Amino acid sequence: MKIGYLYIALSTILFSTMEIALKSVSGSFQPLQIVFLRFLIGGIVLLPFAVFALKKRGTRLSGRDIGFFALTGFLCVVVSMTFFQLGVDNANASTAAVLFSCNPVFVIPLARIFLKEKITANMVLSVLITLGGMAFIVNPLSSGFTLGVVCSILAAATFALYSVVGKKRTKLYGGLALTCFSFLIGSLIMLGIIVLGYIPPVADWLESWGLSLLAGVPLAKGLSMGILPQLLYIAVGVTGLGYTFYFLAMEKTSAVSASLVFFIKPALAPILALLLLHEPIGATMWIGIGLILAGSAVTLVPGWRKSR
Numbered sequence: 001m002k003i004g005y006l007y008i009a010l011s012t013i014l015f016s017t018m019e020i021a022l023k024s025v026s027g028s029f030q031p032l033q034i035v036f037l038r039f040l041i042g043g044i045v046l047l048p049f050a051v052f053a054l055k056k057r058g059t060r061l062s063g064r065d066i067g068f069f070a071l072t073g074f075l076c077v078v079v080s081m082t083f084f085q086l087g088v089d090n091a092n093a094s095t096a097a098v099l100f101s102c103n104p105v106f107v108i109p110l111a112r113i114f115l116k117e118k119i120t121a122n123m124v125l126s127v128l129i130t131l132g133g134m135a136f137i138v139n140p141l142s143s144g145f146t147l148g149v150v151c152s153i154l155a156a157a158t159f160a161l162y163s164v165v166g167k168k169r170t171k172l173y174g175g176l177a178l179t180c181f182s183f184l185i186g187s188l189i190m191l192g193i194i195v196l197g198y199i200p201p202v203a204d205w206l207e208s209w210g211l212s213l214l215a216g217v218p219l220a221k222g223l224s225m226g227i228l229p230q231l232l233y234i235a236v237g238v239t240g241l242g243y244t245f246y247f248l249a250m251e252k253t254s255a256v257s258a259s260l261v262f263f264i265k266p267a268l269a270p271i272l273a274l275l276l277l278h279e280p281i282g283a284t285m286w287i288g289i290g291l292i293l294a295g296s297a298v299t300l301v302p303g304w305r306k307s308r
Contacts, residue, residue: 004252007245012261014242016268019093019100020276021234022085028222031085031213036190038235039077043183045240050180057174066185068169072178073186075162078193084155091148092279097269098137098289099152101262104296105130106160114164126298133291136284176247183239194219263296 025034054061087096105127111117138149166178173181194217196202203215223231249258266289273279 004249007249011242011245012264014238016265018238019088019097022088023093025230026089028227032217035081035085038239039183040187041235042239045236046180050177053174053176069181069185072166072182076182077186078190080155080158083151087148087152094270094273094279096152098266100156101266103156103160106157110164126295130292130295133288136288139284179243266292
């Protein structure tokens with residue numbers, strides 16, 4: 001059990017520094033480029049653990065399984081993480097971190113629609129409190145819905161959709177294998193999109209629709225020995241080891257205990273952003289963080305009590 005809580009601590013630290021690390025390289029890489037590199041390398045790091053987990057379960061993958069991973073990979077890597085990177089690039093790291101941590105708000109209604117899961121009074125109360133916290137952080141009456149805020153919310157919503165879709169087969173593959181193969185196949189889909197963006201007619205069409213972000217995306221530009229440590233930390237540390245520790249925490253404790261990671265992150269990430277990036281934390285941000293933590297507690301505390 002003690003090693004399980006060590007895994008929780010390690011994954012919490014890694015996930016809480018994610019936005020800060022991505023912010024530090026946002027000027028060196030284009031959004032699609034860093035998403036591709038991050039999840040390709042991270043998926044490779046997860047691969048031996050995922051293969052071992054599948055063998056332990058006695059699960060053999062088929063073409064149908066690859067198709068499912070293509071769907072989850074597209075939702076997670078291509079859609080959600082592209083929005084997430086744009087959110088980090090166009091907002092404070094602390095704002096992006098806290099808003100993305102609200103993805104459970106979107107999971108609850110989506111799980112009801114797609115998985116027919118029961119919605120309890122605690123869940124409804126949690127959503128209302130968390131939405132109040134998001135409203136304080138976004139503060140639309142003061143700053144409006146900026147590009148960074150909108151992209152961070154879209155990232156949270158589409159990540160919730162990925163989580164709900166993936167949950168349908170989590171028992172079959174295990175969370176680690178599902179994550180690993182979603183990352184790898186999602187990265188290959190992203191590579192295909194990047195290659196298409198180099199075809200002149202396609203590039204012209206993308207630019208005509210205001211999607212120049214998808215045209216001529218470099219793969220190696222910005223790579224240097226100076227930036228390599230940050231890239232490896234993001235890809236191997238945050239993405240690869242972060243998810244590995246998270247799923248190991250689930251195995252050694254429980255899914256409810258492991259969810260503590262996303263309970264702590266909304267509070268820890270802004271503090272780290274203040275210390276490392278000198279991003280100020282205003283009164284509305286503190287109120288928003290407090291409400292989001294309270295909303296999380298409404299959902300998580302009954303589960304912790306039950307598991308104990």
